[in-house]
Amino acid sequence: MGLDSVELVMTFEETFGIIVPDEESENIITIQDMVDSVFEKIIINPSEKCLSQLVFYRIRNAFESFGNYKSVITPDSKISDLLSKTDLESDWDQLASKIGLKIPELVDIDLNNSLKSEVRFFGFKIFDRTKPIAENTLRKLTDWIISMNSEELIDIQEISSKYEIERIVCLIIEEKIGIPLSEIEPYHSFHNDLGID
Known part of the structure:
Protein backbone atom coordinates (compact mmCIF):
# COMPACT_ATOMS: atom_id res chain seq x y z
CA MET A 1 0.00 0.00 0.00
CA PRO A 46 -32.24 0.40 9.85
CA SER A 47 -34.74 3.05 8.90
CA GLU A 48 -38.13 2.83 7.25
CA LYS A 49 -37.12 5.81 5.12
CA CYS A 50 -35.11 5.16 1.98
CA LEU A 51 -32.65 8.03 1.50
CA SER A 52 -32.19 7.50 -2.25
CA GLN A 53 -35.96 7.45 -2.73
CA LEU A 54 -36.44 10.69 -0.77
CA VAL A 55 -33.72 12.46 -2.76
CA PHE A 56 -35.04 11.08 -6.05
CA TYR A 57 -38.48 12.51 -5.24
CA ARG A 58 -36.89 15.95 -4.76
CA ILE A 59 -35.11 15.57 -8.08
CA ARG A 60 -38.29 14.40 -9.82
CA ASN A 61 -40.25 17.38 -8.47
CA ALA A 62 -37.55 19.72 -9.77
CA PHE A 63 -37.67 18.15 -13.25
CA GLU A 64 -41.47 18.40 -13.26
CA SER A 65 -41.09 22.17 -12.98
CA PHE A 66 -39.38 22.06 -16.40
CA GLY A 67 -42.63 20.75 -17.93
CA ASN A 68 -41.78 17.05 -17.80
CA TYR A 69 -44.52 14.56 -16.93
CA LYS A 70 -43.96 12.56 -13.75
CA SER A 71 -44.37 9.33 -15.75
CA VAL A 72 -41.26 10.04 -17.88
CA ILE A 73 -39.07 10.98 -14.93
CA THR A 74 -37.62 7.66 -13.79
CA PRO A 75 -34.30 6.71 -12.18
CA ASP A 76 -33.12 5.54 -15.62
CA SER A 77 -34.07 8.76 -17.43
CA LYS A 78 -31.14 10.58 -19.01
CA ILE A 79 -30.65 14.02 -17.45
CA SER A 80 -30.17 15.82 -20.78
CA ASP A 81 -33.48 14.45 -22.09
CA LEU A 82 -35.32 16.31 -19.32
CA LEU A 83 -33.70 19.73 -19.80
CA SER A 84 -33.80 22.21 -22.66
CA LYS A 85 -31.18 21.77 -25.35
CA THR A 86 -30.70 25.52 -25.75
CA ASP A 87 -29.58 26.74 -22.34
CA LEU A 88 -28.28 23.84 -20.27
CA GLU A 89 -26.24 26.08 -17.98
CA SER A 90 -29.24 28.19 -16.96
CA ASP A 91 -31.42 25.10 -16.57
CA TRP A 92 -28.73 23.51 -14.38
CA ASP A 93 -28.69 26.54 -12.06
CA GLN A 94 -32.50 26.43 -11.81
CA LEU A 95 -32.38 22.70 -11.14
CA ALA A 96 -29.95 23.19 -8.25
CA SER A 97 -32.18 25.86 -6.78
CA LYS A 98 -35.31 23.71 -7.06
CA ILE A 99 -33.66 20.61 -5.58
CA GLY A 100 -32.32 22.66 -2.67
CA LEU A 101 -29.13 20.59 -2.36
CA LYS A 102 -25.63 20.81 -3.83
CA ILE A 103 -25.45 19.20 -7.27
CA PRO A 104 -22.40 18.39 -9.43
CA GLU A 105 -21.06 21.15 -11.64
CA LEU A 106 -21.37 20.73 -15.37
CA VAL A 107 -18.09 19.98 -17.15
CA ASP A 108 -16.65 21.49 -20.35
CA ILE A 109 -18.00 18.75 -22.57
CA ASP A 110 -21.55 19.33 -21.23
CA LEU A 111 -21.42 22.95 -22.32
CA ASN A 112 -19.60 22.46 -25.62
CA ASN A 113 -20.61 19.28 -27.40
CA SER A 114 -18.08 19.90 -30.16
CA LEU A 115 -15.29 18.97 -27.74
CA LYS A 116 -13.91 15.49 -28.16
CA SER A 117 -13.71 13.16 -25.16
CA GLU A 118 -9.93 12.78 -25.65
CA VAL A 119 -7.45 15.64 -25.52
CA ARG A 120 -4.63 15.04 -28.00
CA PHE A 121 -1.33 16.80 -28.63
CA PHE A 122 0.45 16.07 -31.92
CA GLY A 123 -1.80 13.03 -32.32
CA PHE A 124 -0.95 11.56 -28.91
CA LYS A 125 -3.68 11.14 -26.32
CA ILE A 126 -2.82 13.31 -23.32
CA PHE A 127 -5.93 12.63 -21.18
CA ASP A 128 -9.66 11.92 -21.30
CA ARG A 129 -12.05 14.72 -20.44
CA THR A 130 -14.41 14.14 -17.54
CA LYS A 131 -17.53 12.46 -18.90
CA PRO A 132 -20.53 14.75 -19.43
CA ILE A 133 -22.66 15.02 -16.31
CA ALA A 134 -25.89 15.61 -18.22
CA GLU A 135 -25.48 12.39 -20.23
CA ASN A 136 -25.94 10.29 -17.10
CA THR A 137 -29.13 9.00 -15.51
CA LEU A 138 -31.17 10.37 -12.64
CA ARG A 139 -30.04 7.33 -10.65
CA LYS A 140 -26.43 8.53 -10.92
CA LEU A 141 -27.46 12.10 -10.15
CA THR A 142 -29.24 10.86 -7.03
CA ASP A 143 -26.08 9.05 -5.90
CA TRP A 144 -23.88 12.10 -6.49
CA ILE A 145 -26.27 14.46 -4.69
CA ILE A 146 -26.42 12.14 -1.68
CA SER A 147 -22.61 11.99 -1.54
CA MET A 148 -22.20 15.75 -1.96
CA ASN A 149 -24.77 16.43 0.78
CA SER A 150 -23.94 13.46 3.03
CA GLU A 151 -23.12 15.64 6.04
CA GLU A 152 -26.64 17.08 5.84
CA LEU A 153 -28.48 13.90 4.79
CA ILE A 154 -26.71 11.12 6.71
CA ASP A 155 -26.19 11.01 10.46
CA ILE A 156 -22.81 9.27 10.78
CA GLN A 157 -23.87 7.94 14.19
CA GLU A 158 -27.11 6.48 12.79
CA ILE A 159 -26.11 4.94 9.46
Whole structure:
Protein backbone atom coordinates (compact mmCIF):
# COMPACT_ATOMS: atom_id res chain seq x y z
CA MET A 1 0.00 0.00 0.00
CA GLY A 2 1.22 3.43 -0.91
CA LEU A 3 0.97 6.61 1.12
CA ASP A 4 -2.28 7.73 -0.52
CA SER A 5 -3.92 4.39 0.28
CA VAL A 6 -2.75 4.50 3.89
CA GLU A 7 -4.08 8.06 4.29
CA LEU A 8 -7.42 7.05 2.79
CA VAL A 9 -7.78 4.09 5.15
CA MET A 10 -6.93 6.36 8.10
CA THR A 11 -9.60 8.83 6.95
CA PHE A 12 -12.18 6.03 6.68
CA GLU A 13 -11.21 4.82 10.17
CA GLU A 14 -11.54 8.30 11.62
CA THR A 15 -14.82 9.06 9.81
CA PHE A 16 -16.56 5.85 10.83
CA GLY A 17 -14.84 5.35 14.21
CA ILE A 18 -13.39 1.97 13.28
CA ILE A 19 -10.03 0.23 13.05
CA VAL A 20 -9.01 -1.61 9.88
CA PRO A 21 -6.13 -4.00 10.70
CA ASP A 22 -3.11 -3.77 8.37
CA GLU A 23 -3.61 -7.34 7.15
CA GLU A 24 -7.19 -6.52 6.15
CA SER A 25 -6.36 -3.18 4.55
CA GLU A 26 -3.82 -4.90 2.27
CA ASN A 27 -6.70 -6.98 0.86
CA ILE A 28 -8.98 -4.01 0.17
CA ILE A 29 -8.79 -3.71 -3.61
CA THR A 30 -12.04 -2.00 -4.63
CA ILE A 31 -14.27 0.69 -3.22
CA GLN A 32 -16.85 -2.02 -2.54
CA ASP A 33 -14.25 -3.92 -0.47
CA MET A 34 -13.82 -0.79 1.67
CA VAL A 35 -17.58 -0.35 2.02
CA ASP A 36 -17.93 -4.00 3.06
CA SER A 37 -15.13 -3.61 5.61
CA VAL A 38 -16.80 -0.57 7.19
CA PHE A 39 -20.20 -2.29 7.10
CA GLU A 40 -18.84 -5.25 9.09
CA LYS A 41 -17.48 -2.96 11.81
CA ILE A 42 -20.30 -0.53 12.55
CA ILE A 43 -23.78 -0.85 13.95
CA ILE A 44 -26.44 -0.30 11.32
CA ASN A 45 -29.64 1.41 12.44
CA PRO A 46 -32.24 0.40 9.85
CA SER A 47 -34.74 3.05 8.90
CA GLU A 48 -38.13 2.83 7.25
CA LYS A 49 -37.12 5.81 5.12
CA CYS A 50 -35.11 5.16 1.98
CA LEU A 51 -32.65 8.03 1.50
CA SER A 52 -32.19 7.50 -2.25
CA GLN A 53 -35.96 7.45 -2.73
CA LEU A 54 -36.44 10.69 -0.77
CA VAL A 55 -33.72 12.46 -2.76
CA PHE A 56 -35.04 11.08 -6.05
CA TYR A 57 -38.48 12.51 -5.24
CA ARG A 58 -36.89 15.95 -4.76
CA ILE A 59 -35.11 15.57 -8.08
CA ARG A 60 -38.29 14.40 -9.82
CA ASN A 61 -40.25 17.38 -8.47
CA ALA A 62 -37.55 19.72 -9.77
CA PHE A 63 -37.67 18.15 -13.25
CA GLU A 64 -41.47 18.40 -13.26
CA SER A 65 -41.09 22.17 -12.98
CA PHE A 66 -39.38 22.06 -16.40
CA GLY A 67 -42.63 20.75 -17.93
CA ASN A 68 -41.78 17.05 -17.80
CA TYR A 69 -44.52 14.56 -16.93
CA LYS A 70 -43.96 12.56 -13.75
CA SER A 71 -44.37 9.33 -15.75
CA VAL A 72 -41.26 10.04 -17.88
CA ILE A 73 -39.07 10.98 -14.93
CA THR A 74 -37.62 7.66 -13.79
CA PRO A 75 -34.30 6.71 -12.18
CA ASP A 76 -33.12 5.54 -15.62
CA SER A 77 -34.07 8.76 -17.43
CA LYS A 78 -31.14 10.58 -19.01
CA ILE A 79 -30.65 14.02 -17.45
CA SER A 80 -30.17 15.82 -20.78
CA ASP A 81 -33.48 14.45 -22.09
CA LEU A 82 -35.32 16.31 -19.32
CA LEU A 83 -33.70 19.73 -19.80
CA SER A 84 -33.80 22.21 -22.66
CA LYS A 85 -31.18 21.77 -25.35
CA THR A 86 -30.70 25.52 -25.75
CA ASP A 87 -29.58 26.74 -22.34
CA LEU A 88 -28.28 23.84 -20.27
CA GLU A 89 -26.24 26.08 -17.98
CA SER A 90 -29.24 28.19 -16.96
CA ASP A 91 -31.42 25.10 -16.57
CA TRP A 92 -28.73 23.51 -14.38
CA ASP A 93 -28.69 26.54 -12.06
CA GLN A 94 -32.50 26.43 -11.81
CA LEU A 95 -32.38 22.70 -11.14
CA ALA A 96 -29.95 23.19 -8.25
CA SER A 97 -32.18 25.86 -6.78
CA LYS A 98 -35.31 23.71 -7.06
CA ILE A 99 -33.66 20.61 -5.58
CA GLY A 100 -32.32 22.66 -2.67
CA LEU A 101 -29.13 20.59 -2.36
CA LYS A 102 -25.63 20.81 -3.83
CA ILE A 103 -25.45 19.20 -7.27
CA PRO A 104 -22.40 18.39 -9.43
CA GLU A 105 -21.06 21.15 -11.64
CA LEU A 106 -21.37 20.73 -15.37
CA VAL A 107 -18.09 19.98 -17.15
CA ASP A 108 -16.65 21.49 -20.35
CA ILE A 109 -18.00 18.75 -22.57
CA ASP A 110 -21.55 19.33 -21.23
CA LEU A 111 -21.42 22.95 -22.32
CA ASN A 112 -19.60 22.46 -25.62
CA ASN A 113 -20.61 19.28 -27.40
CA SER A 114 -18.08 19.90 -30.16
CA LEU A 115 -15.29 18.97 -27.74
CA LYS A 116 -13.91 15.49 -28.16
CA SER A 117 -13.71 13.16 -25.16
CA GLU A 118 -9.93 12.78 -25.65
CA VAL A 119 -7.45 15.64 -25.52
CA ARG A 120 -4.63 15.04 -28.00
CA PHE A 121 -1.33 16.80 -28.63
CA PHE A 122 0.45 16.07 -31.92
CA GLY A 123 -1.80 13.03 -32.32
CA PHE A 124 -0.95 11.56 -28.91
CA LYS A 125 -3.68 11.14 -26.32
CA ILE A 126 -2.82 13.31 -23.32
CA PHE A 127 -5.93 12.63 -21.18
CA ASP A 128 -9.66 11.92 -21.30
CA ARG A 129 -12.05 14.72 -20.44
CA THR A 130 -14.41 14.14 -17.54
CA LYS A 131 -17.53 12.46 -18.90
CA PRO A 132 -20.53 14.75 -19.43
CA ILE A 133 -22.66 15.02 -16.31
CA ALA A 134 -25.89 15.61 -18.22
CA GLU A 135 -25.48 12.39 -20.23
CA ASN A 136 -25.94 10.29 -17.10
CA THR A 137 -29.13 9.00 -15.51
CA LEU A 138 -31.17 10.37 -12.64
CA ARG A 139 -30.04 7.33 -10.65
CA LYS A 140 -26.43 8.53 -10.92
CA LEU A 141 -27.46 12.10 -10.15
CA THR A 142 -29.24 10.86 -7.03
CA ASP A 143 -26.08 9.05 -5.90
CA TRP A 144 -23.88 12.10 -6.49
CA ILE A 145 -26.27 14.46 -4.69
CA ILE A 146 -26.42 12.14 -1.68
CA SER A 147 -22.61 11.99 -1.54
CA MET A 148 -22.20 15.75 -1.96
CA ASN A 149 -24.77 16.43 0.78
CA SER A 150 -23.94 13.46 3.03
CA GLU A 151 -23.12 15.64 6.04
CA GLU A 152 -26.64 17.08 5.84
CA LEU A 153 -28.48 13.90 4.79
CA ILE A 154 -26.71 11.12 6.71
CA ASP A 155 -26.19 11.01 10.46
CA ILE A 156 -22.81 9.27 10.78
CA GLN A 157 -23.87 7.94 14.19
CA GLU A 158 -27.11 6.48 12.79
CA ILE A 159 -26.11 4.94 9.46
CA SER A 160 -29.01 2.87 8.18
CA SER A 161 -27.59 1.02 5.17
CA LYS A 162 -24.54 -0.10 3.24
CA TYR A 163 -25.61 2.38 0.54
CA GLU A 164 -25.07 5.29 2.95
CA ILE A 165 -21.56 4.00 3.71
CA GLU A 166 -20.87 3.80 -0.04
CA ARG A 167 -21.94 7.40 -0.63
CA ILE A 168 -19.72 8.67 2.23
CA VAL A 169 -16.74 6.59 1.02
CA CYS A 170 -17.12 8.00 -2.52
CA LEU A 171 -17.20 11.58 -1.19
CA ILE A 172 -14.07 10.98 0.88
CA ILE A 173 -12.26 9.69 -2.23
CA GLU A 174 -13.32 12.77 -4.17
CA GLU A 175 -12.21 15.15 -1.42
CA LYS A 176 -8.90 13.43 -0.58
CA ILE A 177 -7.78 12.31 -4.05
CA GLY A 178 -9.54 14.81 -6.31
CA ILE A 179 -11.35 12.31 -8.52
CA PRO A 180 -14.81 13.63 -9.49
CA LEU A 181 -17.76 11.72 -8.02
CA SER A 182 -18.96 11.12 -11.56
CA GLU A 183 -15.83 9.05 -12.18
CA ILE A 184 -16.09 6.86 -9.05
CA GLU A 185 -17.92 3.52 -9.04
CA PRO A 186 -18.08 0.91 -6.24
CA TYR A 187 -16.50 -1.74 -8.48
CA HIS A 188 -13.46 0.46 -9.22
CA SER A 189 -10.08 -0.71 -8.03
CA PHE A 190 -8.28 1.89 -5.94
CA HIS A 191 -5.02 1.24 -7.79
CA ASN A 192 -5.94 0.14 -11.32
CA ASP A 193 -9.02 2.27 -11.99
CA LEU A 194 -8.47 5.32 -9.78
CA GLY A 195 -4.66 5.44 -9.85
CA ILE A 196 -4.31 5.55 -6.05
CA ASP A 197 -1.02 4.07 -4.89
